[in-house]
Amino acid sequence: MPRFLLSTLPPSPLITCHASSGTLRTRHIPPPSPPPSLPPNPNPTPLPSLTCALQCSHFQSCSGCTQELNLHRPTILDEATEFFKSIGVSKFTFDSCKLWGWRCRAKLAVRGSAKSPLIGLYEEGTHNVVDIPHCKAHHPNINAAVELLRQGIVELNVEPYDEDQGTGDLRYVQMAVTTYNTSLRASERYRNGKVQVALVWNSRNENSYNSDKLNALANFLWRNGGPKSNLHLVHSVWANFQTSSNNIIFGNRWRHLLGEKDFWEHVGGIDISLAPSSFGQANTRAFDVLLRKLQKSVRCIEINKESKVSFEKTADRLLHIIESSISWHHADASKEPRSWIVGSDVIVVDPPRKGLDPSLVDALQSIPRMELKAKSSFESPRSKDKDEKRPWILRAREDSVQIGSKTTSDDSEALPETLIYISCGWESFKEDCNSLLSSKAWHLEKAHGYNFFPGTQSIEVLAVFKRGQGVGLKKKKSGKKKKKPL
Numbered sequence: 001m002p003r004f005l006l007s008t009l010p011p012s013p014l015i016t017c018h019a020s021s022g023t024l025r026t027r028h029i030p031p032p033s034p035p036p037s038l039p040p041n042p043n044p045t046p047l048p049s050l051t052c053a054l055q056c057s058h059f060q061s062c063s064g065c066t067q068e069l070n071l072h073r074p075t076i077l078d079e080a081t082e083f084f085k086s087i088g089v090s091k092f093t094f095d096s097c098k099l100w101g102w103r104c105r106a107k108l109a110v111r112g113s114a115k116s117p118l119i120g121l122y123e124e125g126t127h128n129v130v131d132i133p134h135c136k137a138h139h140p141n142i143n144a145a146v147e148l149l150r151q152g153i154v155e156l157n158v159e160p161y162d163e164d165q166g167t168g169d170l171r172y173v174q175m176a177v178t179t180y181n182t183s184l185r186a187s188e189r190y191r192n193g194k195v196q197v198a199l200v201w202n203s204r205n206e207n208s209y210n211s212d213k214l215n216a217l218a219n220f221l222w223r224n225g226g227p228k229s230n231l232h233l234v235h236s237v238w239a240n241f242q243t244s245s246n247n248i249i250f251g252n253r254w255r256h257l258l259g260e261k262d263f264w265e266h267v268g269g270i271d272i273s274l275a276p277s278s279f280g281q282a283n284t285r286a287f288d289v290l291l292r293k294l295q296k297s298v299r300c301i302e303i304n305k306e307s308k309v310s311f312e313k314t315a316d317r318l319l320h321i322i323e324s325s326i327s328w329h330h331a332d333a334s335k336e337p338r339s340w341i342v343g344s345d346v347i348v349v350d351p352p353r354k355g356l357d358p359s360l361v362d363a364l365q366s367i368p369r370m371e372l373k374a375k376s377s378f379e380s381p382r383s384k385d386k387d388e389k390r391p392w393i394l395r396a397r398e399d400s401v402q403i404g405s406k407t408t409s410d411d412s413e414a415l416p417e418t419l420i421y422i423s424c425g426w427e428s429f430k431e432d433c434n435s436l437l438s439s440k441a442w443h444l445e446k447a448h449g450y451n452f453f454p455g456t457q458s459i460e461v462l463a464v465f466k467r468g469q470g471v472g473l474k475k476k477k478s479g480k481k482k483k484k485p486l
C-alpha cells in the first residue's frame with residue numbers, strides 16, 4: 001500500500017542555533033567597537049541582537065534579505081505562533097539552522113557590461129541588478145565561484161544580457177553546491193562544498209554564433225576552479241539555452257559541458273540525485289533537519305518530467321535500504337487529484353510558493369463525502385482500474401517508475417488519515433490551512449517551523465493534519481476525557 005511513514009527521529013546534530021532554546025550556539029559576531037571618545041568597556045557584553053545579525057554590506061540595496069537583526073527569529077514567527085495557537089496548536093516549534101552561508105543554491109542575473117559585470121539580484125521592484133559579491137546568505141564557495149565567473153567575463157569579453165535590446169551572451173547563472181563528499185570527514189564536507197555552475201546562454205543551442213565564447217568561459221571556470229586548480233571549488237559546468245524575452249530564467253535545452261555530470265546531495269539520511277533543471281532546496285542543511293521527521297515516502301507525483309532521471313538514480317541507491325515500494329509519476333496533481341488521494345494512508349504535499357491548487361484543496365476537503373460514497377459503493381476497484389479512460393491518468397501510469405514491490409489492491413480504496421503539508425509560502429499556507437480546517441475534514445495536529453531563509457520573512461513549515469475534527473474542537477457531549485489522537 002502506498003504510504004508515507006512519519007517518524008520522530010531526534011533532531012539532527014547539524015542545528016547550530018535553536019530559536020526555542022534559551023542558549024544560542026551561533027557564530028559569534030563581536031559588537032561594534034565603542035566610539036573613540038568613550039573609554040572602552042572592560043567587560044563588553046555581546047548585544048543579543050548583534051549575536052545573530054546579518055552584517056551584510058549589501059543589505060540596503062539587495063532584495064534578497066529583509067531582516068538584518070535576530071536572524072534566528074524571523075519577525076513572521078510571532079504571527080505564525082499566534083496563527084497556530086488560534087487553531088488549536090499551542091506548541092508550534094521552530095528550528096533555526098545555519099544563519100549565514102546557508103544558501104546552497106542561487107539563481108543570479110548577469111547584467112552590466114563585459115568590463116564591469118553585475119552578478120546578483122534585482123533591486124526591490126526594479127530590474128536593476130545589484131552586485132552582491134559578499135552575500136552573507138550564500139555558501140562561501142558560491143561567492144568564490146561568482147568571483148571567478150566575473151574574472152572570466154572580463155577576461156574573455158563576454159557580454160552580459162541586455163534586457164531592453166535582447167542582446168548579449170550571458171543572462172543568468174545558477175550556482176548549486178553539493179556537500180556530498182564521503183572522502184572527507186563529515187565535519188569538513190559542508191565547508192568544502194563544490195559548485196555546479198549552470199550558465200544561461202542567450203542563444204538557441206550550442207551551435208549558435210556565440211558558442212565559442214560559451215566554451216571559452218566554461219574552460220576558464222574549469223581551468224581556474226576545477227579539480228586541477230588551487231581553488232578546486234567547481235563541481236561541473238552546464239549550459240542552458242534561453243532566447244525568450246520573458247522573465248523565465250531557464251529555457252528547455254540543457255547541455256553538460258565539463259566536470260561530473262551527476263550531482264548528489266545527502267539529505268534526510270539518503271543520497272539524492274539532482275539535475276540542474278530539477279527543483280532543489282536552497283537550504284540543504286535545514287531541509288535535512290526537516291526530512292529527518294519524515295522517514296519513508298512511496299508514491300511521488302511530479303509535474304516536471306526532467307526529474308524522472310534524478311528519481312531513478314536516487315531510487316537506485318535506496319533499493320537496499322528500504323523495504324517498501326516507491327514509485328515516481330509524471331503528472332499534474334491538480335488534475336483528477338482524487339486518483340492520488342484514494343489508496344494512500346498519508347499524503348505529503350510540498351507545493352511551490354503559491355500553495356495548493358484549488359482542485360487539490362477541494363478534493364482534500366471532500367474526503368468525508370468520498371468516505372460515504374465508498375461505503376455505499378459496491379464497485380470493485382479492480383474493474384474500475386481496468387476501465388480507466390481518463391487520458392491524464394493513463395499517461396501518468398505509462399510515465400511512471402515503480403521500484404520495489406507492487407501495491408496491493410485490497411486497500412486501494414483507503415482514504416488518508418494523515419496529511420503532511422510542507423510549505424515555503426506562509427500566506428498561501430494560511431489560506432490552504434484555513435480552507436482545510438473550515439471543511440471540518442481535517443484538524444491540525446502539530447506544526448514545526450524551520451529557518452530555511454534567514455534574513456527574510458519566509459519560513460518553511462511542516463504541518464501535520466489528521467482526518468476529521470480534532471478532539472478539542474468537537475462539541476463536548478459528556479464530561480469524560482477523550483483519548484488524544486496518536
Ligand SMILES: C[S@@+](CC[C@H](N)C(=O)[O-])C[C@H]1O[C@@H](n2cnc3c(N)ncnc32)[C@H](O)[C@@H]1O
Pocket residue numbers: 279280281301302303304331332333334350351352353357424
Ligand atoms: C517546493 S518544490 C518541492 C519538490 C520536492 N518535494 C523537493 O523538496 O525536492 C515543488 C515541486 O512541485 C512540483 N509541482 C508544481 N506544480 C505541480 C503540479 N500541479 N503537480 C505536480 N507537481 C507539481 C514542482 O515541479 C516542484 O518540483
